[in-house]
Structures are given as C-alpha cells and as structure tokens.
Amino acid sequence: MAERLLLRCRDIPDLRRLDVYVAHGGYEATRKALTTCSPEQLVGIVKTSNLRGRGGAGFPTGLKWSFLPKQTAKPVYLAVNADESEPGTFKDRLIIEQDPHQLLEGIIISAYAIRCHTAYIYIRGEFALGAERFEAAIAEARQAGFLGKNVLGTGFDLDVWVHRGAGAYICGEETGLIESLEGKRGYPRIKPPFPATHGLFGCPTIVNNVETLACVPHIVLRGADWFRAIGPEKSPGPKLFCVSGHVVRPGTYELPMGTPLREIIYDHAGGIPGDRKLKGVIPGGASMPVFTADEIDVPMDMDSVQKAGSFLGSAGIMVMDETVCMVWTALVIARFFHHESCGQCTPCREGTGWLEKVLRRLEYGEGTATAADVDLLLNIAGNMMGTTICALSDAAAMPARAFVTKYRAEFEEHAALGRCPFRPIAEPSRRHAHA
Amino acid sequence: MPTLEIDGGKVDVADGLTVLQAAERAGIEIPHYCWHPGLTIAGNCRMCLVEIEKIPKLQIACNTRVADGMVVHTTSEKTKAAQRAVLEFLLINHPIDCPVCDQAGECKLQEYYMDYDRQRSRVPLPAKVRKKKAIPIGPLVMLDQERCILCARCTRFLDEVTHTSELAIYERGDHCEIELAPGRVLDNPYSGNVVDICPVGALTSRDFRFRARVWYLERAESVCGACANGCNIEIYHREDRIFRFQPRQNLAVNQYWMCDNGRLSYRDLQGEGRLMQPVVRGEDEFVGSTWASAIGQAAGRLADLARDGDPGAVGIVVSAQAPNEEVFLLRRLGAALGARMAGISWSPPGAFHDDFLVKADKNPNTSGLRLQGLGDAGAVDDLIRAAAAGELRALVLHRTDLTAWRDAAAVQAALERVPCLVVIDTDRREVAAYADVVLPLATYAECDGTFTNHAGRVQRFHTAVAPPAEARPGWAVLGELVARLGGGEPPASAAAAFDALAAECEAFRDLRYDALGAEGQPVAGA
DSSP: OOSOSTTGGGTSTTTTSHHHHHHTTTTHHHHHHHHHOOHHHHHHHHHHHTOBOSSSSOOBHHHHHHTSOSSOSSOOEEEEEEOOOSTTOOSHHHHHHHOHHHHHHHHHHHHHHTTOSEEEEEEOTTOHHHHHHHHHHHHHHHHTTSSEEEETTTTEEEEEEEEEOOSOGGGGSHHHHHHHHTTSOOOOOOSSSOTTTSOGGGSOEEEEEHHHHHHHHHHHHHOHHHHHTSSOTTSOSEEEEEEEESOSSOEEEEEETTOBHHHIIIIISOOOGGGOOEEEEESSSTTSOOEEGGGOOOBOSHHHHHHTTSOOTTOEEEEEETTOOHHHHHHHHHHHHHHHOOSOSHHHHHHHHHHHHHHHHHHHSTTOOOTHHHHHHHHHHHHHTTOSSSSHHHHHHHHHHHHHHHTHHHHHHHHHHTSOSSSOOOOOOSSOTTO | OOEEEETTEEEEOOTTOBHHHHHHHTTOOOOOSSOOTTSOOOOOSOTTEEEETTOSSOEEGGGOBOOTTOEEESSSHHHHHHHHHHHHHHHHTOOOOGGGOTTTTSOHHHHHIIIIIOOOOOSOGGGSOOOOOSEEOSSSEEEOGGGOOOOOHHHHHHHHTSOOOOEEEESSGGGOEEEEOTTOOOOSTTTTHHHHHOSSTTEEETTTTTTOOGGGOEEEEEEOOSSTTOOEEEEEEETTEEEEEEEOOBTTTTBTOOOHHHHHTHHHHTOTTBOOSOEEEOSSSEEEOOHHHHHHHHHHHHHHHHHHSOTTOEEEEEETTSOHHHHHHHHHHHHHHTOEEEEEOOOOTTOOOOSSSOOSOOOTTHHHHHHTTOOOTHHHHHHHHHHHTTOOSEEEEESOOHHHHSOHHHHHHHHHTOSEEEEEESBOOGGGGGOSEEEEBOOTTSSOEEEEOTTSEEEEEOOOSOOSTTOBOHHHHHHHHHHHTTSOOOOSSHHHHHHHHHHHOGGGTTOOGGGSTTTOEEOTTO
16 A cells, blocks of 8 residues: 555654644545534444454444444443553554544544544553643644534534543453543453443443544545455455564554565565564464464454454564564563453453463473473463453463464473573563552 | 243243342352342352353353343353362462461352362462451451452442442452552441451451351341341350351341441340349348249239239339330230330430431330330330329339439439339349349340331341340240239240230231241331
C-alpha cells in the first residue's frame, strides 16, 4: 500500500495541530457523517466494511455496536481503550501522540452512530505525552465546534473526557477498564451481563480500541467497499504492525491486512541483523503463541494467523534470532503476567506465579529443576486455560504452552544441564515492583 | 418454568435461578467458595465450574442461569479435572497449618480437598508466598492472610450489607491480600459475620478461637434473646457450656446474619450471678430449700394472702424477658389468685439500635407479652404505688429487675411494705434482697419454649445445655405453682404449655408448637 492513512503523521509535519489537520481534509468525514447519515446508516456502513477490533480480540465492530439496546432511557457511553499495554505493542500511542484529531474524528462519528453524548478515553498512565496532546486536541476541537453542544450545527452533543490509567495491564480488558473508569479496582467483570447492556455506571457502553476508531473516518469518506477490498474480505483494512526485537528497522508499519509475516520481517523491517538465523516470532503481542522460523509464511490477518495456531492479537511482532534462550523468554513473559494478574480468579492468581517459579527454576535454579518440570509447565498452563473471568489467564498460559511445545528440546536441555546453555543473561528481578 | 437435566436427573426450577441453585434444590452439591446467597455474585473462586452440554468451555454454576433443555454434568471427567485443578491452585500458596488453625473441622479447603482433590502437593513449602499471620483487625476478628483464598466474601459483606467497607483487597496476583483500609478498624456492629462467612481460616473469631475444636461441639437451634428482633441462631455447646452463637438462616428475620452484641450475649447466660437453688427467708437470712418446700411455701403464702385480702391484694409483674409459655402460666397464676397483672418491657435508655437487625427493645418477647394482654406500661407503676400505699399483700416478680428499671429508692420503699415477695428469675438481682421466696429459672438456652419477635413471629428455641445446679425451666416451675393453687394441671412440656396458650389466646389460635418449624410462624394478623 503506497498511501499511508493511519500513519499520515509520518508524511505531514505537525498533523496533530488542528489547523494542519483541517488543511489536509480533516473533519470532512465528521461533517459527512453527521450531516448526511443517520446513526443507523453509520452502523450499517461499519458493519458492511467488516471492520474488526484492533485491540486484540478482533470482534466485528459494527456487530458490537448493534448489541446496544434499541430503546433505553439510560445514557449510552463510548469508552475508548487507549490503555495500550500489551508487550511489543506501540501503535495506539503513535496515533494519540501524533494524530489525535484522527482518533477524535473516529470518536465523534462512532459516538453519533451509537447515540452517545459522553465519551471517555482511558489512556495508559505512562502515556503522559499522549494524554497532554489529546487534552490539547479536545480543547482545539471544542473551540472549533467539533465537540460540545450542537456539533457542527447538527444538534448533536458530545463531550469527551480523558481518564488516565494508573499502570495496570488488566485495565485494558474492557470490563476492567470500565471498573477502573468508575474509580474502582480494575477487576474484570463476570459476563453476562455484557457492557453493551450493563457497562459504565450500569449503562449501555461500547468499548473500542484507538486504532479501530481511527479507521472509522476513512470508512466514512471512502466507503465500506473500499475498506473491505483491502486485504482479506473477512478481516480487511489498513493495519498497523509493531515490529520489535532482532530486526534491522524496528518500528510501526502501516500495511494492508494480510501482508505475509515473512515480508514484514524481511522486507519492511529489513530482516535479521548480522545475518543471524531467525529462531522465533511472536505475531500478536506477548500473550500470543510463538511461531517458529518455519511458520512465518502466514498472511497477517486475524483468520489466517488463527488458522496457523496463534492470534493476530495487537499485531505486536517480536522477532527473536538464534541467540535468544526460549526458556528465558518464556520466563520474562510469565513474569509479566504474574505481575499483572489482578488476582481475582484462582487459576490465574495462583497459576501465573507458579509458571514463573518453574521457569525461573529451569533458567536460574542451578540444578533444582527436573525433567518433570517441562511437563509440569504444560500441565499448569492447561489448567489455567478457559477457566477464568477474563482472558489474562489464557494470555499467560498460551505463550508458556507454545514455548514448551515448540522448543521442548531446549527446555529439556536446561533441566538436564541444570543451567542455561546460552550466554549468561541477567536474571529478571524476583521482586514485585509493588511489593 | 425451565426443565434441565443435572447428572442425569430432570429438575424443574423457577426461571432466573442459577445452575448452582437448581442443583442445590435437586440435592446435588456443586462445591463453591465465593458464592454466598446473601451477597452479589463474584464468580472468582472458579470452584463451581461445571460442564454444560453445547457450551465449549466449562461454566461457573453460580453465574449461569438455567435454561430449558440444559444438560449439566457436575461429576464428569472434565468437571472433576477442573475441580482438582482449582483446589491445587488454591493450595499451592496455602500454609497448610491446619493443626494450629482454628477453622479446622469447619474449613471448606479441608472438606473439598478430601472430597474433590486428594493429590500430593507439587509445590515445595519454601516456594510458597509468605504473608502476614494473626493480625487483630477488630475487637472480634483475627486475620491470617496466608490462609485467605481471596473469595471476597468478607469485602462484599462489608460493602453490600453493612456499607462500611473496612476491608479491601490490596496488591495483585498471588500477592493479593485482604487488609484493613488505612486508619480503619473492623468494629462495625456486625463485624462477627465475616468470620461466619469466611470459608477458610483467614478470619477467625477472637472470642472463640482456641477454646474448642468444633468437632467436639454440639449444636442447638435457638433464637437470640438480646433484642426484639429474634435473630435465628445456633448455640454451639459442650458439656453444658456454651461456646458461641452463630446466625442461622431465616430470610424473614435475619437473613444470614446477627449483630455482635447478640453474638456475645451467650456470656450473659452463664454469668456469675446465676441463681442456683431455691431459697426461702429464714429467721434472719436466706436458707436453701428443696423445690417442693419452696414452691409449697410460695403457694401457701400467696393463697393465704389472696384469700384474706381484697381482690387485687396480690400483684404479679411479668417481664418481656419471659417466653410465651411463662407469660401464659403467670396469667393462670394471676387468675387463680385474683391478682393484678402488670407487664414490663424495659430497655436501657439510649441503647444502640439501627434500621437493620438491632432493635431498641432489648427484650425478646415484648410482642408476646402484649398479645397476651400485658402491654400497659402504666400497670407496673400502679402496682408500685399500690405497694407503697400498703394495698398489696403479696408481689410476684418474674424475671424483673424492678429496682434497676424504676426509681430504686421508691421501689425499695414500696417493696418494704409488701408482706410477701416471691422472686422467680434466672439471675440474682437487687430485688431478691427483699424476697421471701426465690425460685431459680433456666435461661432460654437451657429449656424449650417460644418468643414472639417484634414483627409477631413466634419462634422456638431448643434446650442446648442443662440449667446450672437446681435451676428449672420456667414452664415447669410455674406449672407446679399454678397447680398448687388449684389453677389447673401442670403442663407436661413447653409444647403443652404453648398449645394451651394457643387454645385460649386469639392471636396464637392458628399455631401449634410442633408446627412452628425451624423458622417460626407469624401470629394471627402479623
């Protein structure tokens, strides 16, 4: 794709400023949506576009919107999920910091479509610059009449509020986000009921990812058919891929959905430095199963990656060359999920810590690990999957299981040697940052 | 009304019930920790995961609504594997200190481990997460964070029932712990309930812990006598000592809860001041007597004074501490003597009460007294005035501390002018000093009987322990006294006394002792 849309900020300096944004056709989509479409028509357009959520689960956006009650006396809320915390993911941050009005347009149009008059953007606490820039964008937009009472003279009212998170990964889970937004501990809620009927403050609520909403203005301007024609029909559109690890040019790439993983690594990101061999790739953020070097001929769209045994997730592509110890990598990931488990459900609260302990024993245990620990990891991971309120338990178990299954010999070698056969690597802290 | 299948059996249940509730009604236990009928659904412990056909993942029975045609398996291999896994997870950081844990014997971790798990630990002891132990968090409650399974029953109780939120969960993952909010103490009037609902040894009672292993204790169904609410309780006892009160479920009265004051009121039932044997006034001091002799003397003097005096020469004061049966028999006594009757329901002024369970009326049977026609508050003062005026020849005080409840000097002056004072009570009080005969009674923990609570619900209490020394149940003592005075045959039991009351008294007419059930019945019109 020659033309960049989501990342126009790369081509247009100062795009984050309203005057620059408007000079490049900004807010035309908003004007078009609010003056020529009914909310129902907009929901229809987004449905037809086959836009699927960019946060990780890939749920069809238009379908999600249509779960809102048709008649309700309660206010409808839009909660923008900007709690981008999945390790290896740095795409939403770019949009918020560099092109906030694109997101704001997506929010305004989507809010209009779902008859919402108050939207919240829940921004990851660490994104201080993003929060500042988005606040500034809101102020500019309000002054220009794109927000507040009677948006563009259409009679539509909308307020957008910035809410900054406090550093918990789990607040990116949509009901954890809602609880946190209500001022409570970020505990995911049991479902049913679902947010579309009982969400924020008990009212109908839609939670959408930043990149998802950023797609909406483009769909409005260019049409659902245009969008659906980019990449595979059932999982289409422009997509941001975050490439990190052992590549020559790490960074965020805007490419058509379905671009092959091999092409992303070797063409766009410039391949592995120093002519070292590829060992493995995590395709969708730390919670997704790893691909071996033989498994990278997969189109990067939701359905294809799932068919290949992993998930597109947040499209955080983490590339590992032959120098990487997979036990150590599994340990670092396990440690993350142990640290981030909210502690509500038994299997996740206890299982994430147990996984970390066993992996640490294999990597740094100086002979205390045994061959049985390899199967123990699989067993713990198996018991953690599909048994909890939210997906964090699966998010911790899936990568552990994939690392053990796909690099089993390496795990067994650790157990047999009683140490890590790779060069010594600093042990990740045993301390909990908050303990 | 959906029909579902649970473990091969068809179950018809009301719409809106959960699978867990439906199974319970079918007599099938689905193990659970966090679910409690009096709290919102948390769904966090994952112990109630069950296999439901046509749903790919196991579902938590506590939050899954029944649907017609649903097929549930609570003992399938998939369900059993999940139960084993959850129990293993719960135990990997548990200290397994059962030998020194007061919850042992009533611990759901122990029970479910034996029922659903029974595997060897795969986590070495030194690898366990350590947390704080034996932290006093309030006057009644001790916290052990290591034993906690984070089911959030306590925090939900404090958020949803008392609305006081003293406790919360802090930290994350397996470092999560229950802890007091900064600057708070768990001292609300219902704090003891968190101990009852804690399924493990994390919250134990500072009053009860280490005093008895629960498997040595027996239980009796009873009703708390600390106020007019009549919270249903169980009395835990052994060798004629009471060790604790715990609330017993009654949705119409106390749901699942009781107040701390009521919970600790068992102490009042076995205090130092209990009357141990009948005594009569001798030449210049009280002398111990046999029951036959003491009742004989009381009956003889009352009969003489009633016969010789004007109608109304004998007065009887009945307090709202008396069970329905005793009130009834005292009315019979009054009829036999042509006596003036007065009821008294006294509570300490300014005593704590709220709009939940605790009532300002600190008597368990004020309604029972009123329904039997002894409700006139002025009648007692009339009697005191009559006594002071020298008009009373004899006075019977039943469970009444008149000197404490009215102006002490005036009462003492009045009592000195009454030739014969019969005191019938459980405990030694001021008025006993003026008595001619003192008859010791059993408390409600020591006999059978009924109280009528503030809302007119008649509730049974059962004998838990034996009365101390020679004290006897009130229905037996009064029955005999009435019989001696020709007022009718003595009842053979509390049940007989109650049924005789029901036969005579309009409000109780539809009630039968044996049909009152565990949760009581309302009087007519209540």
